[in-house]
Amino acid sequence: MDMRRRYLVDRSVRYLLFFSALISLFIVFMIGLFTLREAWPAFREIGLLSMLTNSEWRPGRDQFGLLAMIAGSVWAAIGSMILGVPLALAGAIFLAEVAPVWMRGIVRSSVELLAGIPSVVYGLFGMVVLLPVIRKIPVAGNTGFGILAASIVLAVMILPTITNIAEDAIRAVPREYKEGSLALGATHWQTIMGVTLPAARSGIVAAVILGVGRAVGETMAMIMVIGNSIVLPRPLNSNPLTLFLSQARTLTGNIAVEISYATGLHEDALFATGVVLFVLIMIINSSANLLIRERRR
Amino acid sequence: MSEQPDAVRSPEHGPWGRTNLARRHLTERAAFVLLWVAGGAAVAALLAVVGYVLVQGISVVSLDFLISPPRGGLAGEGGISTTVITTVYLVALTISLAAPLGIGAGVFLVEYAGEMQGYSGLIPRVVTVARFGVETLAGVPSIIFGLFGYALFVSALHFGFSLLSAGLAGACLILPVIIRTTEEALRAVPRSYREGSLALGTTQWQTVSSVVLPAALPGIMTGIVLSVGRIISETAVFYVTLGGSSRAPTSLLDPGRTMALHVFYLATETNAFQKAMATGTILIVSIVVINAIINLLTRRFTMR
Numbered sequence: 359m360d361m362r363r364r365y366l367v368d369r370s371v372r373y374l375l376f377f378s379a380l381i382s383l384f385i386v387f388m389i390g391l392f393t394l395r396e397a398w399p400a401f402r403e404i405g406l407l408s409m410l411t412n413s414e415w416r417p418g419r420d421q422f423g424l425l426a427m428i429a430g431s432v433w434a435a436i437g438s439m440i441l442g443v444p445l446a447l448a449g450a451i452f453l454a455e456v457a458p459v460w461m462r463g464i465v466r467s468s469v470e471l472l473a474g475i476p477s478v479v480y481g482l483f484g485m486v487v488l489l490p491v492i493r494k495i496p497v498a499g500n501t502g503f504g505i506l507a508a509s510i511v512l513a514v515m516i517l518p519t520i521t522n523i524a525e526d527a528i529r530a531v532p533r534e535y536k537e538g539s540l541a542l543g544a545t546h547w548q549t550i551m552g553v554t555l556p557a558a559r560s561g562i563v564a565a566v567i568l569g570v571g572r573a574v575g576e577t578m579a580m581i582m583v584i585g586n587s588i589v590l591p592r593p594l595n596s597n598p599l600t601l602f603l604s605q606a607r608t609l610t611g612n613i614a615v616e617i618s619y620a621t622g623l624h625e626d627a628l629f630a631t632g633v634v635l636f637v638l639i640m641i642i643n644s645s646a647n648l649l650i651r652e653r654r655r
Numbered sequence: 656m657s658e659q660p661d662a663v664r665s666p667e668h669g670p671w672g673r674t675n676l677a678r679r680h681l682t683e684r685a686a687f688v689l690l691w692v693a694g695g696a697a698v699a700a701l702l703a704v705v706g707y708v709l710v711q712g713i714s715v716v717s718l719d720f721l722i723s724p725p726r727g728g729l730a731g732e733g734g735i736s737t738t739v740i741t742t743v744y745l746v747a748l749t750i751s752l753a754a755p756l757g758i759g760a761g762v763f764l765v766e767y768a769g770e771m772q773g774y775s776g777l778i779p780r781v782v783t784v785a786r787f788g789v790e791t792l793a794g795v796p797s798i799i800f801g802l803f804g805y806a807l808f809v810s811a812l813h814f815g816f817s818l819l820s821a822g823l824a825g826a827c828l829i830l831p832v833i834i835r836t837t838e839e840a841l842r843a844v845p846r847s848y849r850e851g852s853l854a855l856g857t858t859q860w861q862t863v864s865s866v867v868l869p870a871a872l873p874g875i876m877t878g879i880v881l882s883v884g885r886i887i888s889e890t891a892v893f894y895v896t897l898g899g900s901s902r903a904p905t906s907l908l909d910p911g912r913t914m915a916l917h918v919f920y921l922a923t924e925t926n927a928f929q930k931a932m933a934t935g936t937i938l939i940v941s942i943v944v945i946n947a948i949i950n951l952l953t954r955r956f957t958m959r
Contacts, residue, residue, distance in 0.1 A: 368858035372767060378759030379768070380781070382834065383788030385827050389799065392806045448693030456690050465694045467946075468701040474942040475704065476888030478918040479935045483704045486711075486928055514700050521697070547683035575796025577891035578919055610798045610891070617805060617895050632802045636795070643794035 390636075397633045400626035409630060413590045415612070417620070422627035424634060426590045430505070430606030431638075433591050434584065435573040437509025437602055438516060443566055446517045450524035450565075455550055473518035481582030484511040489583065497603055499594045503585030506602040511579050516569040523568060527561020528554060560649045567646035571639055577610040586611055609635045705939055712936030715929050721937075725901045725917065731927025735934050737903040741818070741911035744904060745893070746886050748822035753830045754879055760789070760830075761837025761875075766863050793831035800828045801895040809896055816898025819907040824896045828889065829882035836881060840874025840956070841867060873956040877949050884945040887938065890915045914938055 400409070404422050412423025449469070453462055484507050493502030531554050539549040555562070585605030594600040607615075612631050620628050719734060726733035768782045804824025814820040844867050852862040868875075890913075898910025899920060912920065914934055921931035 364858045364861065368860040371860045375759045375763035375767060378756045379763040379785045380788075381756050381760060382792050382830055383785045385830065386788045386791050386795075388807065389795065389803045389827075392803055392811075393799070396806050445693055445696055448690055449697050452690040452694040456687055457694055461694065465697055468698045470946055471705070471943065472697070472701050474884055474888065474946055476890065476915045476918070476935075476938050476942070478888075478890050478915050478922070479708060479938060480704065482918055482922050482928075482931055482935055483707060485922055486932075487703075487707060514704065517697060517700070545679045545683045547686045548679065550686075571794060571796075575798070577796070577798040578894065582919070582922060610796060613798050613802055614891055614894055617802065629802065629806070632799055636799055639794060639796055639799075640791070643791075647790060 393629050393632045393636065396626060396629035398626070400623060400630040401633075403623065404627065404630075406630075409627070410634070415588045417616070417624040417627070420623060422623070422630070424609070424612075424631060426588050427607050427609045427612045427631065428634070429590055430584065431574050431608040431610070431635075433505050433601070433606060434508040434512060434580065434608060435570055437505055438512030438573045439566070439570065441509055442513030442516050442569065443520065445513070446520035446569065447524055447562065447566075449517065449521045450528060450562075451550060451555075453521065454525045454528040455546070455554065469518045469521050472514065473522075477515065477576060477579040478582070480511050480515055481579035484508075484579065484583040492603070495603065497594050497597075497600050500600075500603045501585065501605065503583060504603050504605045505584065505591060507583040508580055508606070508608075509602065511583055512573045512576060515576060515579065516572050519572050520565045520569040523565035524558075524562045527558040527565065530561065531557040560652060564646040564649040567642055567649070571642040571646065574608075574635070574642065575610060575639055577608075577614050580608045581611045581614060584608060584611065586615060588612075609638075708932050708935045708939060711929065712932035712934070715933035716936055720933060724903070727901055729925050731921050731925040731930045735914060735917060735937065737901055738912055738914045738917040738934070739937075740903045741897075742887060742913040742915075744818055744911070745822060745825060745897075745913055746883050748818065748907075749825040749829060749886050750879060750882060752822060752826035753833055753882065756826075757830050757833025757878070758837050758875060760785075760834045761841060762863060762868070764789075764834070765838050765841040766859070766867065789831050789834050792827070793835065797828060797889060797891040798895070800824050801892040803827070804892060804896040815908060816896060816900075816910045817908045818897070818904045818911055821893050821897040821911075822907075824892050825886055825889065828892055829885050832882050832885060833878045836878025837871075837875050840871040840877070843874060843956070844870045873952045877952045877956070880945055880948050880952065884942055887913070887941055887945075888915055889913075890919055894919065 400422065409422055409424050410428070411425060412421070413425035413429075414421045414423045415426060449465065453465060457465060488507050488510055489502035492504070492507055493500065535553050535557055536549050539553040540546070544552065584607065586607045587605040588607050589605065591601055591604040591606045594603055609631055613628050613635070616624070617628050721734060721739065722736050723734035724737045725731070725735060764782070764786065768785075801824060804820055804827070808814045808820035808823050809816060814823075848866050848870060849862055852866040853859070857865075893913055893916055897912060897916065899912045899916060900910040901912055901917075901920075902909075904911040915938060918931050918934045918938065921927050921934065
């Protein structure tokens, strides 16, 4: 009798757990369903292609082009990559190969804490410290707000993501590879550059891609420093680098700033923004996951 | 000579009249200095952000600041008591929603899914898809959770901007965190524990509930604490689901604002940067405490 009861409990728990495992799948499904359902009228009435190629976003006149926001997200991500990736990768090499134990402890707990700091605190720091400094750059039309400020803030925010994953990838390189190289007379640095990094390449690329995903997905810090004006970012004068002083708006910011008061087609267009963002992030993340899985094999 | 690697092929005396070996050592020196600079830069970035916020904020923080409610206005008068309360409510709500489901899912994926791979037909395929679900959910940017929460909970289910809407959306956000840490914690439990228990004639659930789960508890707790940190620092989801009222919510259907949201409102709608820094200080202190707890748990877990 007791045996039977135990068996019954075991069976029912198994199904209960099975269903809780399906919950996240269900949520993904619901997210897809609801965003698509709400976005559908926008896609039908405005058309996906015209949303992606039009840079005019004027809800009052029923103009819903996303190109300016896509450009804003992309430029902020590019800027943060230029500033953040070399630093993050060097940090990863440092932690995995060079740092003595005491320094590793300090750097690692710093990186851990950087990962935990709320994005609004980064945004606040950007507003109070970075904006006044950037505003001093003598270019007409420079307000301080813009892609440069966004890139600097993002560069710090993605540092933990890239450093952690890249460090794991570097550590996973078999010891024999390095020993073989050192035995041939290569210096430690030559070994890192010639053997370790190439062997860890796919993991490092995956780390950078996940960093891009994090940068594109960031919302609040971007709203706080990028200026949020709906313009296609372009250089402020003849120097192409002043593009980074241009204000912009990200896809994420577009949703957050307008969703609470949008109605009708405007609201639908914001959900369409979400769909575009979702697809973009899915492409970025699944290519990173593909690389990581390939490495495991 | 020509068949040796690039680095060794260079002439006996390179630039600056050095030998090949000395030159290589010099390059290494320079490279390592740069790597040290990079490591130092991570620490410097942390010190800059945290240091600045703490230095600016600490002078405003006082007991009075913590226990008096925000009074609003352009100067951002008052303290943060109601935002602390809202944050605590929201953490309790999201954890109690997500923890049972997340731990359950993790247990299934590690303890039960493996044996089901042997089954033919639908179930193994469902397991594969369920894993894909967790992976996808983990990568979704938080504003999408907000958008979803807004569409489903705020609008379609008429919960309005409320603690409930925000709690449900927040639970979706932390679910993958809890599932993944639970999976990791369970995988770290030695196989022999399970075999020992099963050999005594227990059912699988008895083994899981009285042997595997207790052994994995510190690891699972790490996931919960990590999620608490996630909710405390999250803003985007709650910006579009919680409503932002600075009063303390008295029911699940009341709006509110968390500490992180308060920082955002202070920074963008008032000129009370000092108050924002002070609230940021409290946030940073909470995160430091949370990290310390996680380190403690991890150490305990790995010591076994």
